[in-house]
Amino acid sequence: MSHRDTPRRILDEFGTSDEIFGIEIDYSLNDLKLFLPAGVVCGFILLATPQWLNIGGLLATIGILLLTAGFIFVTPSHKSPQQWLADMIMFSRAEHTKTAVAETPAKQTDSLTQVKRFLPVSNLVERTDGYLVAALRVSPANLSLATDREWEAMANSFGSVLNALDFDFQIHSTARPVEPDRITAGYRERLDDSDVVDNPALGDIIRVYRERFPAEFESRGTCVREYHILIPVSIREVQLADRGALAKLCDVPVIGGFIRVFGAESTQLTHEEIRERQKEELGRRLRTLESGIRDLEGCGAERVSADELSALLEEYWSGERTHYGPSEGQRNERVRSIPVVTGDDSGRF
Known part of the structure; x- marks a missing residue:
């Protein structure tokens, strides 16, 4: 570090x-x-x-x-x-002008995200290049009152956890504006409590918080920071899983290309078997990272649902999050786990 x-x-x-x-x-x-x-x-x-x-x-x-x-x-x-x-070679060869509707997929805007579909049951994202991606939300320890030595120790511990990983990952940090209505909802509920009714001074303080907090948050631009770790698994990693030292040579420039051409990636696995092995490998990586983070004092980690992943991707590309109304029978607002049109036992729709 x-x-x-x-x-x-x-x-x-x-x-x-x-x-x-x-x-x-x-x-x-x-x-x-x-x-x-x-x-x-x-x-x-x-x-x-x-x-x-x-x-x-x-x-x-x-x-x-x-x-x-x-x-x-x-x-x-x-x-x-x-x-x-x-990356520079790919950028120079890529289309520089994209629209929502184009003659070729390369000129369409959706080719930038490389998202093929979301898998709500497995809480994964499938990319157009075959990668499966999962995410963890990290709850960091509260070090606001920590000394430099305590902060240094926590940073070194966190770095040791990440440096011990044998797979690729990406840390994603977002700053979400505070929602004043959500923060002040508790104050509105407190106004009817008996202890507040019997204490006018306390009621005045709560009213000041309720009325002035939203304006204060807006003027200061107060945000809540969230941390996520994205973990991908490619098709090639699954294909090379049993190749031992030969798999490591595939990442060497020039030499690795010749090794791949001569069949280092060739397997007898079907598409379904590759997908299952990708999911198994993702599960292993998630458990490893979850265990390492939870071993850090005051830190926690939880898996991100496919619904939340779609929201994070939207925020990344557009800078804002669209709020959809809840659908009947659906817990997720964005990603459906059942068809839009279904039939009853009689076969009628």
Whole structure:
């Protein structure tokens, strides 16, 4: 864990430092994978360059290595260099203009979210690329009165939990505006209590809270912050689950592509079997993360329903949440678990 300013009590980055020849560096070995294809290109240049152009070939290889090092240096801390490079290539090839209705799916706005459907029974999201995604809502410990040492200890414990995970995850933080009516509802109910009726001064205080709180919240922009951890499982992870060391090589740039082409991902699993294994793997990851977070003093974690996931996605893309009226026989407002049209025992609709 690094880049943390304790007095500001802001945790900027998780991760463990690596060592090369006993020297600790700020980059993980995963960040340095980009030097593998760069080294292959440099070797090819040196071998293909005629002897009388050896100096030129050497300068070219030095330039490639320096460019690679520079690219790794400017890569954002939340991405690996190869992921950032892949993102830039995908962005350059993607459609830059999208509409609600278009001739091709690539030009439609719904292709941005990559959401195929929600699974209300399993509380999952299925993406168009085959990923299944689940989420946990994290209830952090109240450290408002904690000392710097206590905050540091909690941050280190939380970082240890996350660094021990053997799968990818994403932390999502949202700031939701406070709903004044919800906050002041308790004060309205208290006005009719006997102790308030018998104490006019207490009643006046409650009326001031009820009348002034909403305006105060609005003027200050008071928000309630929520934390969620998103956990994905891809089809490829399931296909490579029994491949051992070969599976790890598939993430290496260039080399991994050749391994996948030559059948490292080929399996005899059907689509239904892959889906079931994805759900089983998601369940394992959720239990692991839930257990780790609940072991932290004052912290809690609960699984997010598919209905809440749809609301979080809407807020992420549009900046607001649409409130739907409750449907008869439905607990969820957004995601239905039964068909819109159903029939009775006689077969009539």
